[in-house]
Amino acid sequence: MTNTTAPINFWIQWQEAALKESVAFTRKMTRVPTFWERVQSIRKGVTPSEVVYEEDRLQLLHYPGKGKPRYPTPIVFIYALVNRPYILDLKIGRSVVANFVDRGFDTYLVDWGVPLAADRHLTLDDYINGYMANVMDYVCERTGASQVNVLGYCMGGTMSTMFTALHPRRVKNLILLAAPIDFATKDSLLNVWTRAENFDVDKFVDTFGNCPPEFLQAIFLLLRPVGNLIEKPINFYERMENDQFVEDFITTESWLNDNIPVPGEVYREFVKYLYQKNLLTQNQMPVGKHIVNLKQITCPVLNIMAGADDLVPCSQGMPLTDLVAAKDRKTILLEGSGHIGLAIGGKAQKEVWPQACDWLAQRSH
Amino acid sequence: MNEQTNEAANEEAANFQKIWMETMSKTMQAAFTFTPGAPAPEVLRQIRSGIFQALADSWEKFMRSPEFLESMKQWMEQAVTFRKTTNDFLGKVRHEAQAPSCDDVDTIMLAVRHMEKRLLDRIEQLSAQVNGSKPARTKGPTRSMKQPLSAKRKARTTTKSPPP
Numbered sequence: 001m002t003n004t005t006a007p008i009n010f011w012i013q014w015q016e017a018a019l020k021e022s023v024a025f026t027r028k029m030t031r032v033p034t035f036w037e038r039v040q041s042i043r044k045g046v047t048p049s050e051v052v053y054e055e056d057r058l059q060l061l062h063y064p065g066k067g068k069p070r071y072p073t074p075i076v077f078i079y080a081l082v083n084r085p086y087i088l089d090l091k092i093g094r095s096v097v098a099n100f101v102d103r104g105f106d107t108y109l110v111d112w113g114v115p116l117a118a119d120r121h122l123t124l125d126d127y128i129n130g131y132m133a134n135v136m137d138y139v140c141e142r143t144g145a146s147q148v149n150v151l152g153y154c155m156g157g158t159m160s161t162m163f164t165a166l167h168p169r170r171v172k173n174l175i176l177l178a179a180p181i182d183f184a185t186k187d188s189l190l191n192v193w194t195r196a197e198n199f200d201v202d203k204f205v206d207t208f209g210n211c212p213p214e215f216l217q218a219i220f221l222l223l224r225p226v227g228n229l230i231e232k233p234i235n236f237y238e239r240m241e242n243d244q245f246v247e248d249f250i251t252t253e254s255w256l257n258d259n260i261p262v263p264g265e266v267y268r269e270f271v272k273y274l275y276q277k278n279l280l281t282q283n284q285m286p287v288g289k290h291i292v293n294l295k296q297i298t299c300p301v302l303n304i305m306a307g308a309d310d311l312v313p314c315s316q317g318m319p320l321t322d323l324v325a326a327k328d329r330k331t332i333l334l335e336g337s338g339h340i341g342l343a344i345g346g347k348a349q350k351e352v353w354p355q356a357c358d359w360l361a362q363r364s365h
Numbered sequence: 366m367n368e369q370t371n372e373a374a375n376e377e378a379a380n381f382q383k384i385w386m387e388t389m390s391k392t393m394q395a396a397f398t399f400t401p402g403a404p405a406p407e408v409l410r411q412i413r414s415g416i417f418q419a420l421a422d423s424w425e426k427f428m429r430s431p432e433f434l435e436s437m438k439q440w441m442e443q444a445v446t447f448r449k450t451t452n453d454f455l456g457k458v459r460h461e462a463q464a465p466s467c468d469d470v471d472t473i474m475l476a477v478r479h480m481e482k483r484l485l486d487r488i489e490q491l492s493a494q495v496n497g498s499k500p501a502r503t504k505g506p507t508r509s510m511k512q513p514l515s516a517k518r519k520a521r522t523t524t525k526s527p528p529p
Contacts, residue, residue, distance in 0.1 A: 117467065121478050189428055198434050199441065207445045207452070209471075222428070226421040 028240045035250065042254050044086040047098050049109070053138045057113030058131050060138065063101045070104030071364040073172050074143045076135065077109040078163075080155035081127075081266060082216055084258050085111050087343055088153065091251055094344040096177075099353040103361065105149075108139055110156075120209040120264035124162070125288030127266065132163050136170050147172035149360060153343065154178050154312060155270070158280070161320065162287055165296045173363050175302045175356060178309055178342055180316040181323070183278045187313035189223050194275040201271040211267040213259035220256075223310050252340065281323060294320070300328035300363050304352060306342040307335040330359060380426060385419055 045061075053060035077097065079085035088109065089097040100107045110132075115122065136148050150171050152160025157179020164171045186192055193199060205211070221228050239245040262270075279285040285292040301324055305317045314333065321329050334342060334352055342348050427433055456466035 118470065118474055120471070121474055189425070192429055192434070193437065198438055200445075203445050204441070207449050209467075224421070225424050225428075226417055230420070231417050 028237070031240060031246075035246075038247065038250050039254060042251055044084065045089045045097075046092050047089050047095055047101055049089075052108075052142065053135065055131060055134060057115065057119070058135070059111045059113060060135055061109045061111060063097060063107040063109070065101040065104070065107070067104075069106035071106070071361065072143075073145050073147060073149050073364040074106040074108060074139050075100055075149040075151060075360065075364075076139055077107070078132065078150060078152040078156035078160045079110065079112070080153065081112055081115075081262050082155060082259060084255065084260065085109055085156075087255050087340065090255060090344050091248070094346075094349060096343050096353060099349070099357055100360075103357045105357075105360070105364070106143055108135075110135055114260045115210055115263045117209055120205075122263040123265045123288065124159070124269050125290075128159055128163050128166065128287050129290070132159065133167065133170075136163075136167070140170075149173045149175070149364060151175040151177065152179055154339070155180070157317075158270075158274070161294070161297070162280070162285065162292045164299065165292045165294055166287065166290055168296050168298060171299050173300045173302070173360055174297065175304065175360065176317065176320065177304045178306055178312045178317060178339055179303070179320070180274070180312045182281045182316055182319040183274045183276075184281070185313060185315040187315050188310060190219070190311065191275060191316075193219070194271050196276045199271070201268055201276070205264040205268045209264045210261035211264065213261050216262070217257065217259045220259075220311070252344070256340075281319060294323040295325045297324040298326050300330075301326045302330050302332070302356060302359050304332045304342065304356065305334070306337040306339060307333055308337060309339045309342070311339040328363075332356070385423075387419070 047063050049061040049063050051059050052062045077085070077088055079088060089095045092098070097107055097109060112127075112131075136150075139148050140146060147170055150160045150164065150173075152158070152175070154177070157176040158181065160174060161176065161179060161181060164174050183191060194201075208215075236246075236249055273279045273285055280292060280294070283291070283293045283295065301320070303317060303320055305312075305314045307314065318331070321331055332352055332355060334345075334348055337345050337347060342352070452467065456468050459466040
């Protein structure tokens with residue numbers, strides 16, 4: 001008796017499961033048309049801000065916050081040149097900027113803007129000794145402070161490090177977030193791919209001018225092909241009915257796909273002097289007529305890194321601690337977090353940013 | 366030479382096999398340690414993530430291999446050649462139509478930048494002469510040009526819309 005019913009039961013169960021799955025699939029698919037509307041409604045930056053300074057394509061955003069700043073030294077956020085900076089202020093509850101604004105810091109963010117073909121000749125010298133120096137001057141002039149706190153993220157962290165080394169008197173505290181410093185490591189695929197024997201950056205820049213955003217996007221995608229092309233879509237499909245998840249996903253993906261071109265000469269200098277020759281750690285990095293010497297950095301340094309960062313592995317950021325002359329230096333390593341998670345991840349918002357705000361508050365009077 | 370190539374290929378194959386053997390053993394472990402009380406989809410997810418991890422490891426290894434790097438280099442060279450040919454062709458078309466090409470604009474931009482650099486270097490020298498024998502370094506190094514590129518400093522205030 002049991003022998004004959006078992007296959008029938010199995011067949012019925014299989015049919016039920018298949019039916020349920022097709023109903024769930026149909027239900028999920030009915031939500032697809034609303035996604036475009038959601039993409040359109042994404043806001044790029046959630047904390048109220050005002051543009052207080054402009055130079056060429058650069059805009060300096062100021063976050064007025066509620067009431068007067070509690071600390072006399074303003075903080076300036078410097079983001080990379082490869083993406084838009086609103087990742088630092090992506091969503092309510094996931095905003096690095098909001099953490100500092102809510103704690104009473106007078107907060108500014110540099111939006112480099114989107115470079116055009118005519119900007120291909122801009123160099124690191126223009127960005128560091130030009131735009132950044134002008135922004136810091138303007139912020140000091142506006143606030144009456146003699147120094148500023150600088151927070152640099154990713155490539156912006158490397159640029160902030162160079163700026164601090166070249167202008168040590170202008171920076172009171174330096175916070176680095178996943179900033180690549182030592183490019184000798186082979187932990188990241190990017191370091192392997194950009195080696196001189198594998199990539200002729202001169203030919204590339206001479207032909208393309210600015211580094212095209214599509215190229216950067218393809219490279220970033222290839223760093224984790226299985227994660228980006230297989231796991232991510234599957235996870236999305238499975239959790240499509242969770243509104244919160246969908247909103248987070250669309251917001252993050254919109255930012256990820258919002259790459260911008262990198263000015264050709266900056267790209268050339270970054271690849272050649274850093275990825276290929278690793279000059280920054282040897283204190284031989286040229287920026288215009290000047291050479292960056294990391295020993296010039298004597299201000300307090302907070303170095304924040306992500307344990308599972310595939311773009312800027314810890315081995316690329318960690319050496320900074322020993323390369324600077326600062327006595328007051330601290331490292332925060334967020335285990336299990338990735339490059340973007342360090343800014344917008346729930347764990348980072350709970351563990352890292354309150355700690356970073358405390359660190360800065362103690363040193364901003 | 367052939368022996369060396371064979372050895373390298375064998376090593377690659379052995380590494381690849383090792384990754385998959387480890388994955389399969391982990392997958393089997395997950396399947397056999399499955400308790401009746403535990404929800405089945407979780408076990409399936411673990412198995413799936415194990416397979417993805419192995420796939421990711423294989424890809425990572427492959428993308429570091431000399432074969433991949435060589436093919437990437439060739440692909441880049443082809444892309445650069447194609448772009449160069451296209452640029453040349455479009456430049457010729459524009460010239461035939463008596464319109465300026467990107468190259469022309471680039472040449473002008475470069476000439477302006479060189480002129481700007483020379484001018485600002487000279488101003489810096491003169492400024493140093495006026496201030497004394499050494500250049501003023503109170504504020505740290507300056508870009509080869511001392512003023513903003515377009516001297517377009519504005520104290521404009523545009524309030525962005527606050528969140529709802």
